[in-house]
Amino acid sequence: MKRGFLEATTLGFARALTRAMLAEQVARQRGLLQSLDPRVRVAGLFMLVLAVTLSRKMTVVAGLFGLALAIAILSRVRIATLATRVWLAVLAFTGVIALPAIFVTPGHPVATVGALTITEQGLRTATLLILRVETAVTFTTLLVLCTPWTHVLKALRALRLPKEVITMLAMTHRYVFLLVETASQMFESRRSRTVGILKPAEQRHMAARTAGVLLSKSVSLSTEVYLAMQSRGFRGDVETLSDFRLTMWDYCGLLMFLLAGSIAVWMGR
Amino acid sequence: MHIPDGYLSPSTCAVLYTGAAAGWYSALRRLKRVLLSRVIPLISVFAAFSFVVMMFNLPLPGGTTGHALGVTIAAIVLGPSGAILALSIAIAIQALFFGDGGISTLGANCFNMAIVGSLVAYASYRLIAAGTALTSRRRVVAAAIAGYLAVNAAALLAAFEFGIQPVLFHDANGTPLYAPYRLSIAIPAMMIGHLTFAGLAEAVISAGLVAYLQVADPALLRATSGVAASAEGIAERPAARSLQTLWIATAVLMLVTPLGILAAGTAWGEWSPAQLAKAPAQAQDANPPQSVPSGLQRLSNLWTAPFPAYAPSFVRSRGFGYLLSAMFGVGFLLALSLVLRLLLQRYRQREYSA
Numbered sequence: 193m194k195r196g197f198l199e200a201t202t203l204g205f206a207r208a209l210t211r212a213m214l215a216e217q218v219a220r221q222r223g224l225l226q227s228l229d230p231r232v233r234v235a236g237l238f239m240l241v242l243a244v245t246l247s248r249k250m251t252v253v254a255g256l257f258g259l260a261l262a263i264a265i266l267s268r269v270r271i272a273t274l275a276t277r278v279w280l281a282v283l284a285f286t287g288v289i290a291l292p293a294i295f296v297t298p299g300h301p302v303a304t305v306g307a308l309t310i311t312e313q314g315l316r317t318a319t320l321l322i323l324r325v326e327t328a329v330t331f332t333t334l335l336v337l338c339t340p341w342t343h344v345l346k347a348l349r350a351l352r353l354p355k356e357v358i359t360m361l362a363m364t365h366r367y368v369f370l371l372v373e374t375a376s377q378m379f380e381s382r383r384s385r386t387v388g389i390l391k392p393a394e395q396r397h398m399a400a401r402t403a404g405v406l407l408s409k410s411v412s413l414s415t416e417v418y419l420a421m422q423s424r425g426f427r428g429d430v431e432t433l434s435d436f437r438l439t440m441w442d443y444c445g446l447l448m449f450l451l452a453g454s455i456a457v458w459m460g461r
Numbered sequence: 462m463h464i465p466d467g468y469l470s471p472s473t474c475a476v477l478y479t480g481a482a483a484g485w486y487s488a489l490r491r492l493k494r495v496l497l498s499r500v501i502p503l504i505s506v507f508a509a510f511s512f513v514v515m516m517f518n519l520p521l522p523g524g525t526t527g528h529a530l531g532v533t534i535a536a537i538v539l540g541p542s543g544a545i546l547a548l549s550i551a552i553a554i555q556a557l558f559f560g561d562g563g564i565s566t567l568g569a570n571c572f573n574m575a576i577v578g579s580l581v582a583y584a585s586y587r588l589i590a591a592g593t594a595l596t597s598r599r600r601v602v603a604a605a606i607a608g609y610l611a612v613n614a615a616a617l618l619a620a621f622e623f624g625i626q627p628v629l630f631h632d633a634n635g636t637p638l639y640a641p642y643r644l645s646i647a648i649p650a651m652m653i654g655h656l657t658f659a660g661l662a663e664a665v666i667s668a669g670l671v672a673y674l675q676v677a678d679p680a681l682l683r684a685t686s687g688v689a690a691s692a693e694g695i696a697e698r699p700a701a702r703s704l705q706t707l708w709i710a711t712a713v714l715m716l717v718t719p720l721g722i723l724a725a726g727t728a729w730g731e732w733s734p735a736q737l738a739k740a741p742a743q744a745q746d747a748n749p750p751q752s753v754p755s756g757l758q759r760l761s762n763l764w765t766a767p768f769p770a771y772a773p774s775f776v777r778s779r780g781f782g783y784l785l786s787a788m789f790g791v792g793f794l795l796a797l798s799l800v801l802r803l804l805l806q807r808y809r810q811r812e813y814s815a
Contacts, residue, residue, distance in 0.1 A: 328565070
């Protein structure tokens with residue numbers, strides 16, 4: 193059944209909240225990635241994403257995909273979650289983009305489909321693109337699933353990101369959920385009072401009005417937060433606690449990430 | 462429009478990270494001049510708002526739906542610097558927390574949507590809505606056009622980034638290593654969807670929000686309206702210091718114009734018919750033109766410049782000729798902008814008195 197505008201938007205909000213809750217659950221489990229210091233996790237997985245984009249050979253990217261799979265299993269991330277959340281979604285999106293490339297990329301013809309010619313170069317570029325995107329997104333998703341947001345922020349602070357930016361990231365994350373919930377409630381309440389089908393123009397007016405009210409609420413919320421910060425003596429200096437300590441296990445993990453990334457870049461050059 | 466990891470080469474990502482970093486640094490520096498403790502929660506909450514607006518499934522004319530970016534309303538309420546940071550924060554949260562958009566391409570996404578999008582939205586809104594009252598209908602139209610232009614400018618940039626990949630990055634066999642389509646395919650493929658749906662979604666939400674704010678909370682539109690200075694919003698301060706820097710930079714640039722004499726040869730594509738006639742003998746190109754195209758020959762005499770080749774006929778020294786040309790050019794532009802300003806001021810006065 194085709195969903196209406198209200199249902200589709202409310203469902204989108206619910207999905208976002210579910211995904212966020214799933215990440216919190218996975219991050220609390222015991223596993224390989226979870227056992228490492230968040231700074232090592234962030235730096236290591238960034239390195240592997242970089243290695244994926246630097247590798248020019250399909251076999252090397254396939255090897256990195258195997259490594260991502262192994263890390264996922266050892267970190268107790270369900271393969272079904274990865275398959276539905278990452279692999280199928282990426283295949284649907286990138287597959288549609290990559291498919292015409294097998295016909296339009298100039299090169300040696302290998303087969304013909306009606307009036308269209310499939311080229312060897314086209315097949316290779318389409319496969320490489322899908323594999324590369326699948327692997328990189330799997331590494332990113334592993335980071336997202338296995339690291340609580342507060343730890344990601346502290347790790348980014350260790351990577352010398354300005355304190356103001358870290359504070360804004362932390363605050364935004366907090367208010368994203370508040371505003372998602374507020375918007376969701378506004379849509380739900382409108383939905384419960386809607387009888388019949390809204391015309392597209394009415395739907396657009398309603399979306400703009402809802403966004404407008406949300407904007408007004410956001411600005412007054414920012415004023416309240418500002419006053420709360422003032423009352424606690426905030427003078428523009430941001431202090432963050434960093435209680436992370438690197439152990440021998442973390443150094444081993446960092447070395448492994450570095451080795452895997454370097455080998456992939458060297459072999460895939 | 463969020464580019465995932467793997468579509469762009471590492472060097473493209475590095476260049477765009479550098480461009481984005483320059484934008485972030487400049488925006489942060491400008492905002493630090495304003496009260497930072499007020500700016501941090503405002504930008505954070507606005508980033509969260511943009512994030513939520515991106516999730517709205519907007520119904521569009523023709524029975525389809527689309528998602529807006531929220532960059533235009535951010536630029537209208539916060540100004541360009543605030544919008545750059547708010548959108549960048551929203552895009553970073555999408556990438557780092559929800560895995561939407563890549564990590565290696567985060568710089569590219571921020572550059573396209575947050576930086577270019579904000580600047581295009583802000584400039585076009587200010588230009589179209591210039592001199593109008595806060596509740597003017599023109600502001601609604603300006604917001605719609607600004608939203609449409611901002612999204613399409615960001616999409617065009619992304620299409621360009623995709624389109625240069627197969628030309629620059631392919632293996633010895635000719636297989637493209639990243640995004641596989643050249644500009645001739647990437648630009649139309651990307652732009653069709655954005656010119657029709659995505660641009661429209663941003664136009665609808667921006668116009669709707671401005672129309673709502675005109676009724677419910679016009680103070681939020683004041684900061685970038687140019688109507689009056691605001692103590693509440695994050696207005697970009699027309700600082701005298703920045704104008705002074707601009708004057709100094711212009712003077713330095715004028716002084717160094719004779720450096721152009723040092724360059725040998727002619728800029729590619731700027732040949733006169735006489736220079737083009739010599740091309741077959743000099744060119745390293747595999748297929749130089751054998752004769753001057755008739756259209757070029759015919760149109761080259763259409764306009765004779767007063768200072769041909771930056772050297773007025775009465776000046777002997779080439780260096781002095783360059784300097785004189787630079788002074789004349791800058792002076793002419795200043796005079797033109799002064800005339801425009803006077804006309805605009807008269808127009809505004811007439812509108813307010815009416």
